[in-house]
Amino acid sequence: MQDVARAVGVSPMTVSRAFRNDASVSDKTREAVRQAAEAMGYVFDSTASTLRSQRTGFVAVTIPSINNANFAETVRGLSEALKPQGLQILLGTTDYDIQNEEELIEQLLRRRPEAIVVTGGKHTERARRLLENAAIPVIETWDLPERPLGHVVGFSNAAAVGMTVDHLVAHGATRIAFIGGDADRDTRGTDRRLGFIAAMQRHGLDATRLIAAGAPPISMREGARAMARLLETLPDTQAVICVSDLSAFGALSECQRRGVAVPGQIAIAGFGDYEIAGTCVPALTTVNPFPHEIGRKAAEVIAAALASPGLPPQRAAISPGLIARDSTG
Amino acid sequence: MQDVARAVGVSPMTVSRAFRNDASVSDKTREAVRQAAEAMGYVFDSTASTLRSQRTGFVAVTIPSINNANFAETVRGLSEALKPQGLQILLGTTDYDIQNEEELIEQLLRRRPEAIVVTGGKHTERARRLLENAAIPVIETWDLPERPLGHVVGFSNAAAVGMTVDHLVAHGATRIAFIGGDADRDTRGTDRRLGFIAAMQRHGLDATRLIAAGAPPISMREGARAMARLLETLPDTQAVICVSDLSAFGALSECQRRGVAVPGQIAIAGFGDYEIAGTCVPALTTVNPFPHEIGRKAAEVIAAALASPGLPPQRAAISPGLIARDSTG
DNA sequence: ATGAAAGCGCTAACAG
DNA sequence: CTGTTAGCGCTTTCAT
Numbered sequence: 001m002q003d004v005a006r007a008v009g010v011s012p013m014t015v016s017r018a019f020r021n022d023a024s025v026s027d028k029t030r031e032a033v034r035q036a037a038e039a040m041g042y043v044f045d046s047t048a049s050t051l052r053s054q055r056t057g058f059v060a061v062t063i064p065s066i067n068n069a070n071f072a073e074t075v076r077g078l079s080e081a082l083k084p085q086g087l088q089i090l091l092g093t094t095d096y097d098i099q100n101e102e103e104l105i106e107q108l109l110r111r112r113p114e115a116i117v118v119t120g121g122k123h124t125e126r127a128r129r130l131l132e133n134a135a136i137p138v139i140e141t142w143d144l145p146e147r148p149l150g151h152v153v154g155f156s157n158a159a160a161v162g163m164t165v166d167h168l169v170a171h172g173a174t175r176i177a178f179i180g181g182d183a184d185r186d187t188r189g190t191d192r193r194l195g196f197i198a199a200m201q202r203h204g205l206d207a208t209r210l211i212a213a214g215a216p217p218i219s220m221r222e223g224a225r226a227m228a229r230l231l232e233t234l235p236d237t238q239a240v241i242c243v244s245d246l247s248a249f250g251a252l253s254e255c256q257r258r259g260v261a262v263p264g265q266i267a268i269a270g271f272g273d274y275e276i277a278g279t280c281v282p283a284l285t286t287v288n289p290f291p292h293e294i295g296r297k298a299a300e301v302i303a304a305a306l307a308s309p310g311l312p313p314q315r316a317a318i319s320p321g322l323i324a325r326d327s328t329g
Numbered sequence: 330m331q332d333v334a335r336a337v338g339v340s341p342m343t344v345s346r347a348f349r350n351d352a353s354v355s356d357k358t359r360e361a362v363r364q365a366a367e368a369m370g371y372v373f374d375s376t377a378s379t380l381r382s383q384r385t386g387f388v389a390v391t392i393p394s395i396n397n398a399n400f401a402e403t404v405r406g407l408s409e410a411l412k413p414q415g416l417q418i419l420l421g422t423t424d425y426d427i428q429n430e431e432e433l434i435e436q437l438l439r440r441r442p443e444a445i446v447v448t449g450g451k452h453t454e455r456a457r458r459l460l461e462n463a464a465i466p467v468i469e470t471w472d473l474p475e476r477p478l479g480h481v482v483g484f485s486n487a488a489a490v491g492m493t494v495d496h497l498v499a500h501g502a503t504r505i506a507f508i509g510g511d512a513d514r515d516t517r518g519t520d521r522r523l524g525f526i527a528a529m530q531r532h533g534l535d536a537t538r539l540i541a542a543g544a545p546p547i548s549m550r551e552g553a554r555a556m557a558r559l560l561e562t563l564p565d566t567q568a569v570i571c572v573s574d575l576s577a578f579g580a581l582s583e584c585q586r587r588g589v590a591v592p593g594q595i596a597i598a599g600f601g602d603y604e605i606a607g608t609c610v611p612a613l614t615t616v617n618p619f620p621h622e623i624g625r626k627a628a629e630v631i632a633a634a635l636a637s638p639g640l641p642p643q644r645a646a647i648s649p650g651l652i653a654r655d656s657t658g
Numbered sequence: 659a660t661g662a663a664a665g666c667g668c669t670a671a672c673a674g
Numbered sequence: 675c676t677g678t679t680a681g682c683g684c685t686t687t688c689a690t
Contacts, residue, residue, distance in 0.1 A: 001667070011677050016669060024675055041462040046439040047385060048667035050376045051682050066404055072396035079422070088436065091420050093408070107417065110375040133370035220608040249608065256610040276605065279549040279578065281585040330683070340661050345685065353659055377683035381666050 001045075007036045019044050050112070059087050059302060060113035062104055064096040064120075065217055070272050070291045071119065074141065077295025078117065085303055087114065094119075096185065096216040102127040109134050115302045121145025121154070122187045137305035139298045142188060142289075144317060151305065153298045155318040157188050158195025160287045163322045164241050164269045165199035167285065171329055173239040173267060176200065177209035179218075179226040179251060180243035186216045189243045192271065196241060209234055218243050223250025231258065237266060239328065245270035245277040248284050252327065267328040282326035289320045330374075336365045348373050379441070388416050388631060389442035391433055393425040393449075394546055399601050399620045400448065403470065406624025407446060414632055416443065423448075425514065425545040431456040438463050444631045450474025450483070451516045466634035468627045471517060471618075473646060480634065482627045484647040486517050487524025489616045492651045493570050493598045494528035496614065500658050502568040502596060505529065506538035508547075508555040508580060509572035515545045518572045521600065525570060538563055547572050552579025560587065566595060568657065574599035574606040577613050581656065596657040611655035618649045 005012045010029060017025045018033035025033075037044075050056045059082055063071040079089050092108055094101040102124040108116065115136050121143035123131070131138045131149050138150035145152065161178075168176055178196040181189040193210065200207035211230050213222040223242055227250065230237060242248035248270030255262050262268055262282060270277055273288035297316045305311045334341040339358060346354045347362035365371075379385045388411055392400040408418050421437055423430040431453040437445065444465050450472035452460070460467045460478050467479035474481065490507075497505055507525040510518035522539065529536035540559050542551040552571055556579065559566060571577035577599030584591050591597055591611060599606055602617035626645045634640045 012667090013669080013677060014675085017676085020669090026675065029675085041458075043435070043459070043463070044439050045441060045667060047376065047379045047441050048682090049669070051380045051684085052667080052669045054682070056376060065401075066395065067398050067401035069396050072394075072401075075395055076422075089420075091418075093405075106372070109372050112374060112376050129370075130372070134372070220604050224608060246604075249605070253608050253610050275549050275575075276578070279553060279582050280609075281582050341684080342661055343659085345683095346660085349685090355659065358659085374683060377666090378685070379666095380668085381683080381685040383666070 001042070004033060004037050004040060004042050007040065008032050054112075056112045056114060057086055057088055058090045058111055058113040060090045060092070060105075060108035060111070060116040062092050062094055062101055062108070062116075062118045064094050066091070066093050068217065069274050070289070073291035074119075074295040074298075077292040078299050079295070081296050081299030082302070085299075087302070096187075098122060098124050098127065098187075102130070105130050114306060115139065117141060117298050117302075119143075120187055121148065121152070123149075137302055137311075139301055141294050141298055143191070144315075148313060148315070151298075151301045151314045151316075153294050153301060153314075153316040153318070155289055155320050156195070157191035158198060160271065160289065160320040161192045161195035161241060162199035162202075163320070164271075164285070164287060165196060165203065167322055167324060168239045168241070168267060168269065168328060169203050169205070171239075171267070174205055175209065175234075175236055175238045176205065177211060177230055177234060177237045177240040178243075179211045179213055179223060179230065179240055179247055181216045181218045182212050182214060186218065186243070189216060189218065192243055209237060213243070213247060218247045220246050220250035220253070223247025224254040225250075227251035227254040231255075231260065231266075239263075239267035239269070241269045241271075243271060245272045245274040245284055245286050248286070248327075249276050249280055252280065252282075252284065263327055263329040269328055273323060277323075277325070285325045285328040286323050287320045288323055290318050294318060330371070333362060333366050333369060333371050336369065337361050383441075385441045385443060386415055386417055387419045387440055387442040389419045389421070389434075389437035389440070389445040391421050391423055391430055391437070391445075391447045393423050395420070395422050397546065398603050399618070402620035403448075403624040403627075406621040407628050408624070410625050410628030411631070414628075416631070425516075427451060427453050427456065427516075431459070434459055443635060444468065446470060446627050446631075448472075449516055450477065450481070452478075466631055466640075468630055470623050470627055472520070473644075477642060477644070480627075480630045480643045480645075482623050482630060482643075482645040482647070484618055484649050485524070486520035487527060489600065489618065489649040490521045490524035490570060491528035491531075492649070493600075493614070493616060494525060494532065496651055496653060497568045497570070497596060497598065497657060498532050498534070500568075500596070503534055504538065504563075504565055504567045505534065506540060506559055506563060506566045506569040507572075508540045508542055508552060508559065508569055508576055510545045510547045511541050511543060515547065515572070518545060518547065521572055538566060542572070542576060547576045549575050549579035549582070552576025553583040554579075556580035556583040560584075560589065560595075568596035568598070570598045570600075572600060574601045574603040574613055574615050577615070577656075578605050578609055581609065581611075581613065592656055592658040598657055602652060606652075606654070614654045614657040615652050616649045617652055619647050623647060
């Protein structure tokens with residue numbers, strides 16, 4: 001920066017201001033600085049800026065997996081809405097494991113993000129402590145935790161599956177199964193399974209047709225295997241709700257391979273409104289949790305919290321939408 | 330750090346060393362430091378560490394979209410292999426636009442990454458200049474550029490589609506179409522289309538059955554629409570190669586909706602070996618470009634380049650594998 | 659195995 | 675609109 005300043009014939013301070021688009025620099029000077037920098041191959045060093053100004057421009061984000069269209073949409077929504085605020089995302093993945101999440105959160109906090117967005121409302125005690133001590137806005141997403149750490153932008157996974165149960169019951173189904181992850185490892189999946197059980201009991205129906213599909217991510221392969229198990233062990237099942245559209249599509253494919261008619265012989269519903277649900281034949285009934293909206297709203301909360309540090313914990317509840325399609329008749 | 334040092338009764342220097350697992354600190358002191366830090370809620374500040382040591386621990390990565398299983402796999406491969414080296418990924422998305430890429434690269438370089446991995450071999454002139462001046466290892470992936478910027482870990486998109494053409498021709502098809510993105514915006518798609526044309530001409534076949542599906546990302550919806558156009562305009566087509574498995578699945582679904590038998594009436598092949606290709610019925614013939622392997626190898630190149638700064642440009646050519654499945658008979 | 663002094667490249671704060 | 679001074683919180687370097 002010294003070199004650029006010398007080349008233009010101003011002080012380093014002016015160069016600094018020119019790069020930050022500070023209003024109090026004449027357009028002519030700014031342009032001269034930019035050109036000199038470009039010619040010299042100088043690239044602004046934000047590591048130094050960060051230390052002195054105590055502003056990193058980072059928002060830390062943790063998601064279970066980068067390879068998931070729903071979480072990717074949330075990140076996209078966040079990213080789009082944070083960009084105009086001059087904030088960049090520092091992304092980390094937990095591999096669906098709150099122990100990994102704890103380690104990740106510690107790593108991310110070392111980078112001094114200005115806010116942190118985490119997926120889910122279940123964390124280790126140490127992770128909770130780290131987040132509480134961080135003195136930055138914390139936003140939990142994709143869940144409505146009972147004991148929130150700070151702000152929340154999410155929805156009730158249980159209620160969302162309840163809507164699907166209601167839909168199937170309204171279409172005359174009584175023997176309904178649920179395909180999801182193992183109870184102990186799939187946190188959002190567990191909430192959905194509990195929602196399934198609660199809704200079934202509300203209708204006075206048997207809620208014991210539960211197929212565990214393993215550790216998350218529960219994908220197409222797991223869905224297909226689980227459907228095979230379901231067809232073999234409980235062949236009189238009339239409808240099945242899968243923990244996600246990916247497993248639902250796997251289940252659908254398994255039916256097609258076996259010549260089981262969907263929805264004639266068995267109805268299938270998913271979760272997430274992935275693109276595949278609207279494309280496949282028959283199209284899958286699903287629930288749209290508005291992942292992009294979650295990201296956008298989380299960014300809004302961040303903006304508000306950074307603007308007024310005393311902001312009380314915000315709680316934005318998204319209402320997922322049931323999308324009834326051919327797979328449930 | 331001063332406060333922690335005071336609490337433990339050592340100098341800040343010792344605390345610093347304790348946090349970096351420096352060998353020259355006694356285990357007892359290290360443990361005492363850790364406990365004091367934990368109790369005080371102190372979290373190491375890597376922004377200051379970064380400035381003084383000139384090591385950020387970042388590897389910058391640009392991908393077209395976060396919502397794409399192939400690129401996500403490359404990032405996962407990178408991430409896994411960089412973690413043991415103490416390197417973290419700083420991820421940015423270009424939205425399939427080299428103008429956005431230029432801006433993104435500039436933003437990323439300001440953070441002083443220790444290496445940068447970009448997707449594709451086509452960049453703006455200014456982006457090329459920025460990368461050349463950055464004086465860090467540059468790795469281009471998912472392509473084998475003619476004029477590489479530095480290291481390359483990729484494959485020939487053209488040759489990969491050539492394999493698919495050969496496969497279809499071997500199965501007796503002569504009237505073969507290609508569904509891909511617009512020529513001017515879909516760079517990897519363009520390479521694949523050119524590979525299609527070259528391979529068709531090599532076989533002495535007509536290479537003009539080209540359906541443009543719009544700007545990337547070319548997803549299921551676009552594939553379905555393109556298939557509709559193909560069936561209407563060139564109904565005697567025997568086989569179609571799609572720029573990705575997602576568009577191929579969209580095309581397959583469109584056929585199922587119209588009662589067109591696949592592969593009986595028309596064979597369909599995709600690209601990318603996405604999970605859906607192996608799950609759907611009929612399963613899709615595709616090409617596996619080993620995206621995880623690309624990431625892993627890129628991380629290896631980074632390790633080598635950081636270890637020996639004079640390392641000549643490496644060029645790792647991945648050989649994509651054709652996976653023949655039911656969709657092409 | 660531990661400590662003291664100096665400084666990484668910017669920018670806050672203040673001055674003009 | 676521009677400049678001066680001091681210092682962000684660590685780590686390099688050298689010393690013991």
